Amino acid sequence: MVNKELTLDTEEKILQAATKVFERDGYAGARMQVIADEAGMNKALLHYYFRSKEKLFSKIFLEKYNKFFSTLSILADQEMDFFEKIDKVIDSYMEMLIQNPEMPSMLINTITHHPELIQKLNTEGAQKMRIVLQSESEKGNIIAVESLQILTSVVGLCIMPFLAKPIAMHVFKLDMDFYQQVLLNRGPFVKKAVRAILKP
Amino acid sequence: MVNKELTLDTEEKILQAATKVFERDGYAGARMQVIADEAGMNKALLHYYFRSKEKLFSKIFLEKYNKFFSTLSILADQEMDFFEKIDKVIDSYMEMLIQNPEMPSMLINTITHHPELIQKLNTEGAQKMRIVLQSESEKGNIIAVESLQILTSVVGLCIMPFLAKPIAMHVFKLDMDFYQQVLLNRGPFVKKAVRAILKP
């Protein structure tokens, strides 16, 4: 590697372009040529830097999702009141979703098309969270129910309006501004909802 | 059309095979040849009966999802106690999901790859449900909040364990039997959760 700065720049351009295209079109729908156009360069360069479409996607996917899962891990380890912790989890979910509304659907698409990538996701953070829930349940601080039911509920409550956005906007004939407002109000609503659900 | 019975049979074989493949591989990942193999016939026959991959997918997709939405519509119209109605909605969701666990991810994939098909979904049933919620909210029987927040919550609570299945099984190292039990317990859990959320 000779010109480090320039190289990183090209690599970065590719990654950004590829992220955009993969998010918009999914893996199977994405075209290397389109990514190259988007990055303003030749298609062969993509292969020069990342060997294959598969490897390019894998890198982007794992980096993005493992980063999110690792914030979960950090939160789980922090010393704080249980409901405060739950609120923080919801906050971090919502923040990530507002910045990055396509993450859930990209994850779903990846389950369908690249199940092997799912195996490479960090499991630590979510596991810790499950243990926290089990412990609170045993102490009687929250309802006694399989912790998976709770975890999927929190995640589902957070991401659903993002997943359903195109359908909901069509079905209820809503405009973007209105829907954006619904999304921004989601965090506080979910916090209340989760408290209500968890009350023993 | 000469031999009605035989023709329907072939058509039905194609539709079943295509449904299976589209569900498993998504639209972009599905191959006409694979569908033909699955149906035990020649690829050209698919085009003879359905013209194109697009048309075949479109037919399957709309039939499947509009059927579900129309049961929503029927439920919304029925004269019954509000919470009983909500329970019935949850029951019909869960029943559909147990029979057809890939429906949510197929819908998400379609949003990504065929946004124009979303425009063709029946809107009636969901609209009626929204009005029911708004009315109950105004009467003070449930919390006062934008009805979309409630609708997305109910849907999200129902479908999340199905969407998350592959990830959850990996992250928490669960076996199929255990997860199936979680899914079967989901209905009652969601009913309780929704009641807790809606309590004014």
Place this chain on the structure above:
DNA sequence: TAAAATATTTACCAAATGGTTAAATTAAAT
């Protein structure tokens, strides 16, 4: 039974696509 209509198969094609190769260009090192 003959021919007309319909259903199915075989063989093929054009376009698209991921990927490669080798040449050209640029930058770094000596």
Place this chain on the structure above:
DNA sequence: ATTTAATTTAACCATTTGGTAAATATTTTA
């Protein structure tokens, strides 16, 4: 300045894929 190494481009290729045309088989009709 010349060599060496890294980067970029242009041209090309093999494969895959949706789709078609024409031949063949089957069923219906007259």
